[in-house]
Amino acid sequence: MSSRFRSLRGLCLFCLIFGGRAFNDTIVLFETVLGNFEVQLYDRAGPSVSTPQTAANFLNYVVNGDYQNTFLHRSVPGFVIQGGGFTIENNTLDVIPQNPPVVNEPGNTNVRGTIAMAKIGGDPDSATNQWFFNLGDNSANLDNQNGGFTVFGHVLGNGMAVVDALAAVTAYDASVPLGSAVFNQLPLLNPVLTEENFLIVQEITVVPFELTAIGMGQGGVTLSWKGAGDTPVEVQRATNLDAQDWQTLATVTDAAYTDASPPATGPVYYRLRKP
Secondary structure (H helix, E strand, C coil), rough: CCEEEEEECCEEEEECCCCCCCCCCCEEEEEEEEEEEEEEEEECCCCCCCCCCHHHHHHHHHHHHCCEEEEEEEEECCCCEECEEEEECCCEEECCCCCCCCCCCCCCCCCCCCCCCCCCCCCCCEEECCCEEECCCCCHHHHCHHCCCEEEEEEEEEEEEEHHHHHCEEEEHHHHCCHHHHHHCEECCCCCHHHHHHHEEEEEEECCCCEEEEEEEEEEEEEEEECCCCCCEEEEEEEECCCCCEEEEEECCCCCCCCCCCCCCCCCEEEEECC
C-alpha cells in the first residue's frame, strides 16, 4: 500500500489509498470580524491543478503581514466577495502596495467555495494583491473571461458559513464619499463610513503545522508532524469526505500518534486540529 497526504481543515490531512502519491498543500487561516475560516492553497501537486506561482504570490503578502486590517471592499450577492486591496486603521483608508503581477495559472474552475485572483480587464497576467471568493458556480463566466481567473485554493470544512455571513452583509455605493468607483459595492454592517462598520479581515496567517511522516505497519497507521510543540492536537479520522464523517481518535501533546485499528479497506483520511 502506498500513501498520499495533504493539508486540510485545521492543520493537515492525509489519505491512505491504493496507488496514491504524496502531496501537501499550505493551509491559511482568515480571521475576520464575523468569524474565522481556513483555505487550502494549491501550491503543490494534488487533486487540483497546481498554481505554484499564484500561491507563492499570495503567501508573500501573507508572510509580510500586508493583509492585516484589510477589508472586503466589494460584495455582489450570489457572485463574489472581494478583498486584499485596502486597509483601514484609525478610520484611515490606505492602499496595499502591490508586488509585480503574477503570471496567470488557469485550470481550476471557479465554483462555489474557491478563492481566485482579481485582475485588470484585458490583461490575463495582471493579478497582484486582490483576491475574491466565489459565492456560486461562476465557471461558465470566469473560467473563460480574460484568460480565465486563476483559482488557487478553496475554503475548508464549514468555512463557507463564515463567507456566506460576510456576503450577506448589505453593500452600499460609497464611491462618492470615498472618492473611487471601486467602492460602489462596499459591504457595511451599518451604512456609516466608520471603521467598526467595515468587514475587516484582521489577519491571514499560515497554519504552522506540517505532517512530516506517515507509516503503515503491523501496529497500524503512524502519523508524525512538526510545529505543534506542547500544543494539544486532536487526531481525527474519516472514510467519506463528502459526508464529513470525522471521528476524534485522541487528543495528544506529542508530535506523533498511531491509529492501531484503521479500517481495513477503502480510503482512510486523517486530519489534525486544534481542540
